[in-house]
Amino acid sequence: xxxxLVIDDEESICESITWLLEKEGYSVTCAMDFATAxxxxxxxxxxxxxxxxxxxxxNGINIIKLIKDLDKKGVTIIITGYPNIPTLVDxxxxxxxxxxKKPINKENLLKIVNQALATPIDIL
Amino acid sequence: MExxxxxxxxxxxxxxxxxxxxxxxxxxxxxxxxxxxxxxxxQYLFEGxxxxxxxxxxxxxxxxxxxxxxxASNYWFIDTTAFGKKVFVIDLxxxxxxxxxxxxxxxxxxxxxxxxxxxxVAIDPxxxxxxxxxxxxxxxxxxxxxxxxxKEKNISAVVTAELYTxxxxxxxxxxxxDGTILLQTEQxxxxxxxxxxxxxxxxTFHELESIEYVITKNxxxxxxx
Numbered sequence: 001x002x003x004x005l006v007i008d009d010e011e012s013i014c015e016s017i018t019w020l021l022e023k024e025g026y027s028v029t030c031a032m033d034f035a036t037a038x039x040x041x042x043x044x045x046x047x048x049x050x051x052x053x054x055x056x057x058x059n060g061i062n063i064i065k066l067i068k069d070l071d072k073k074g075v076t077i078i079i080t081g082y083p084n085i086p087t088l089v090d091x092x093x094x095x096x097x098x099x100x101k102k103p104i105n106k107e108n109l110l111k112i113v114n115q116a117l118a119t120p121i122d123i124l
Numbered sequence: 125m126e127x128x129x130x131x132x133x134x135x136x137x138x139x140x141x142x143x144x145x146x147x148x149x150x151x152x153x154x155x156x157x158x159x160x161x162x163x164x165x166x167q168y169l170f171e172g173x174x175x176x177x178x179x180x181x182x183x184x185x186x187x188x189x190x191x192x193x194x195x196a197s198n199y200w201f202i203d204t205t206a207f208g209k210k211v212f213v214i215d216l217x218x219x220x221x222x223x224x225x226x227x228x229x230x231x232x233x234x235x236x237x238x239x240x241x242x243x244x245v246a247i248d249p250x251x252x253x254x255x256x257x258x259x260x261x262x263x264x265x266x267x268x269x270x271x272x273x274x275k276e277k278n279i280s281a282v283v284t285a286e287l288y289t290x291x292x293x294x295x296x297x298x299x300x301x302d303g304t305i306l307l308q309t310e311q312x313x314x315x316x317x318x319x320x321x322x323x324x325x326x327x328t329f330h331e332l333e334s335i336e337y338v339i340t341k342n343x344x345x346x347x348x349x
Contacts, residue, residue: 083291085308089321092324098294119261
């Protein structure tokens, strides 16, 4: 089964993404702060990671760096309320698949998830 | 072993990336309209002439090749006699209406590169090809195959992509390219301030901060501190 980790401190975001993706048959785990996210990433593997950039206790950029450092194979997608040039630069520098803007549009979210999971790993 | 470096032709730029682009590589230049992306390509292609390398610009824009050349000839570094001999302009716009697969685009590019023995390739802008290859997975596969092709041929490519706002730019080309350069323009009163950021450059130590540049009759010039 496809495993997805959603890292976001907003409960409503976690709940809505979980509801939407579980309906599509994906298994979804949520981490709502930096420390929980780090523990979860260290102990489990996921096919896809949604990472909010602003988290209680740390920065989402460091979460993505950790995913890369641990050589995890999953795809990373940034969630941001403020898409701007620094976010874009970070996103490219960290080789993330894409980034999505809050408020999250469910059609857009599903489209990006399906595209990311369908793309061969070496083209990610 | 030290990598072979290719001079970009951008005044003041090569020193920021250890002497130039690695060969082979595919570098992406992103920026809004008017930021100098096409000028960057002209400098890169015409620098090739100084190193006995032939260049080819694949244009996906609706403008004809002749109007692109006419625009380019305003720059002092452009030698118009080189067009058709050392620098070639290929119109890909019609193919966008005709082609549906990445393979068709690659075959077209390959045919022209082989025919004219090209070492420097430019595509301007590459993201218009998405109009033909609508499926994102297939588009990303095309970008990946193009990058692989450039490596196999041991040549270099610089491709551009339009960036209107960070909201509508997705990282399809940036993820696969070996390097990404961001050009930005900002209106400050009566003046336009331009800045360049080397977002990434694989295998190269590079400046991380934004650097100011100007566009003159000499093309893009980096304003070194």
